[in-house]
Amino acid sequence: xxxxxxxxxxxxxxxxxxxxxxxxxxxxxxxxxxxxxxxxxxxxxxxxxxxxxxxxxxxxxxxxxxxxxxxxxxxxxxxxxxxxxxxxxxxxxxxxxxxxxxxxxxxxxxxxxxxxxxxxxxxxxxxxxxxxxxxxxxxxxxxxxxxxxxxxxxxxxxxxxxxxxxxxxxxxxxxxxxxxxxxxxxxxxxxxxxxxxxxxxxxxxxxxxxxxxxxxxxxxxxxxxxxxxxxxxxxxxxxxxxxxxxxxxxxxx
Numbered sequence: 001x002x003x004x005x006x007x008x009x010x011x012x013x014x015x016x017x018x019x020x021x022x023x024x025x026x027x028x029x030x031x032x033x034x035x036x037x038x039x040x041x042x043x044x045x046x047x048x049x050x051x052x053x054x055x056x057x058x059x060x061x062x063x064x065x066x067x068x069x070x071x072x073x074x075x076x077x078x079x080x081x082x083x084x085x086x087x088x089x090x091x092x093x094x095x096x097x098x099x100x101x102x103x104x105x106x107x108x109x110x111x112x113x114x115x116x117x118x119x120x121x122x123x124x125x126x127x128x129x130x131x132x133x134x135x136x137x138x139x140x141x142x143x144x145x146x147x148x149x150x151x152x153x154x155x156x157x158x159x160x161x162x163x164x165x166x167x168x169x170x171x172x173x174x175x176x177x178x179x180x181x182x183x184x185x186x187x188x189x190x191x192x193x194x195x196x197x198x199x200x201x202x203x204x205x206x207x208x209x210x211x212x213x214x215x216x217x218x219x220x221x222x223x224x225x226x227x228x229x230x231x232x233x234x235x236x237x238x239x240x241x242x243x244x245x246x247x248x249x250x251x252x253x
């Protein structure tokens with residue numbers, strides 16, 4: 001329920017003040033879902049919905065900085081999404097290209113492209129690589145931009161990378177298989193060297209991961225928000241962080 005504006009602002013401030021600093025997630029993954037349904041509900045085009053979703057990203061990153069989050073992973077386009085109608089896909093890819101360029105131009109966040117860039121049009125892949133290179137030296141919030149991303153494919157890519165690395169060292173397949181351990185997967189994921197996501201947020205009311213960070217989210221807390229992504233508000237984000245802070249994390253123990 002949306003509160004009247006004066007009460008909404010007061011509630012938001014109190015909610016932000018109530019967050020314990022030592023219980024804030026280091027890494028937040030966000031499934032940006034509901035752009036098309038948001039557009040359809042208001043009689044607008046899918047492209048309008050995707051643009052509204054792209055316009056929301058900088059706000060989310062600012063909110064994340066405000067509470068002390070260190071890493072944000074944004075799932076902007078899945079490998080399955082590449083099968084969308086060509087006209088819609090072309091619009092969406094163009095919006096993503098513009099969005100990552102705009103984020104990089106702020107020099108506020110360090111962007112990292114993650115996904116199967118070889119599946120994307122070269123123009124889109126190059127825009128992602130350029131944004132990553134342009135922000136390589138930025139010390140701010142680390143932002144993983146997942147485009148052409150699928151969790152199963154990431155794990156397969158990690159295994160291939162591990163095997164190739166071993167082969168380059170002259171290690172036999174039998175030796176690699178004998179010494180293989182779960183940590184070898186982690187060391188070859190797109191997010192290697194980063195903390196696993198503490199909190200995964202999905203908008204639009206869908207209550208499933210859909211392949212997002214399958215390996216990394218084994219011990220993550222999940223928060224499902226009813227709002228479509230373009231309607232996602234700071235108060236929704238703060239509620240998600242508050243819910244995370246209130247949970248007892250057992251981490252598989």
